[in-house]
Amino acid sequence: MSFLDEVPWDQAGLIAAVTQDSRSGRVLTVAWMNREALEQSVACGEAVYWSRSRKRLWRKGEQSGHVQKIVELRLDCDADALLIKVEQVGGIACHTGRESCFFRKLEDGRWVTTDPVLKDPSLIYGK
Amino acid sequence: MSFLDEVPWDQAGLIAAVTQDSRSGRVLTVAWMNREALEQSVACGEAVYWSRSRKRLWRKGEQSGHVQKIVELRLDCDADALLIKVEQVGGIACHTGRESCFFRKLEDGRWVTTDPVLKDPSLIYGK
Numbered sequence: 001m002s003f004l005d006e007v008p009w010d011q012a013g014l015i016a017a018v019t020q021d022s023r024s025g026r027v028l029t030v031a032w033m034n035r036e037a038l039e040q041s042v043a044c045g046e047a048v049y050w051s052r053s054r055k056r057l058w059r060k061g062e063q064s065g066h067v068q069k070i071v072e073l074r075l076d077c078d079a080d081a082l083l084i085k086v087e088q089v090g091g092i093a094c095h096t097g098r099e100s101c102f103f104r105k106l107e108d109g110r111w112v113t114t115d116p117v118l119k120d121p122s123l124i125y126g127k
Numbered sequence: 128m129s130f131l132d133e134v135p136w137d138q139a140g141l142i143a144a145v146t147q148d149s150r151s152g153r154v155l156t157v158a159w160m161n162r163e164a165l166e167q168s169v170a171c172g173e174a175v176y177w178s179r180s181r182k183r184l185w186r187k188g189e190q191s192g193h194v195q196k197i198v199e200l201r202l203d204c205d206a207d208a209l210l211i212k213v214e215q216v217g218g219i220a221c222h223t224g225r226e227s228c229f230f231r232k233l234e235d236g237r238w239v240t241t242d243p244v245l246k247d248p249s250l251i252y253g254k
Binding site: 002003006016018020025026027029030042072073074075076077078080081083094095096098101102103104105106109110111 | 130147152154156199204207223229237
C-alpha cells in the first residue's frame with residue numbers, strides 16, 4: 001500500500017498542509033494538497049499544492065521562484081493534516097512579499113499587521 | 128467591526144487553526160474553530176475548538192487537563208487559517224499521549240512513528 005492510500009482524503013479529495021520553515025521554525029503557509037499534489041511533492045522534493053481557487057495543481061514558486069524545498073513530511077494522528085518542513089527559497093512564502101502568510105496578529109481585539117514586506121510583490125510577479 | 132467579522136468563515140462556518148508550541152516552535156495540532164470557539168478562546172485565553180466529529184465546542188484539555196494557554200493569535204493573508212501560539216500544559220497535545228499530533232514522518236515511502244508516547248493515554252483519560 002502506498003503512503004498516499006493512508007491519507008483519508010476529504011470529500012473534495014484534499015488534505016490541509018501546514019508548511020513550516022525548517023530553520024526558523026516559523027509557520028509559513030496553510031494550503032491544500034490532493035493525491036496528485038502530494039505524490040508530485042514527494043517525487044520532486046518541492047511543495048506542490050492544489051489551488052482551490054484556480055482548481056489546478058500549483059507548484060509553489062512557479063511564478064515567484066519562491067520554491068519550497070521539502071526537508072521533512074509529517075502526518076497527524078487522525079491523518080487529516082500534513083506538516084511540511086521546508087527550506088523556503090528567497091525567504092518569502094507569502095504573495096504579499098512577506099516571510100510568512102501569518103503576518104497579522106490579534107492585539108486588543110484587532111488584527112494588526114506586524115511583519116514587514118521584504119520584497120515588493122510587483123517586483124516578484126511583474127506588474 | 129469585531130475581529131470575528133474579518134474571518135471569512137467557510138461554508139461550514141469554520142476556519143482551520145494551527146497550534147504551535149510557543150517555546151519549542153513545534154507544530155502541535157491542526158483543528159477547527161467556528162465563530163463561537165474563536166470568541167471563547169480569546170475571551171478565556173485558552174484554546175477552544177469546534178469538534179467536527181462530535182459537533183460541539185471542545186475546550187482543549189477539558190478531559191486530559193492538557194490545556195493550551197494562548198500566547199499569540201495570528202491570521203493568514205487570505206484569512207482562511209489561524210495560527211495559535213500556545214503554552215501547552217503538560218507538554219502533551221495529542222490524544223495518543225505524545226507531544227505533537229504530527230508524530231509520523233515519511234521515510235522511504237512509509238509513514239513511520241518517530242515520537243515517543245510520553246504518558247499512557249489510559250492514565251490521561253481513564254480506562
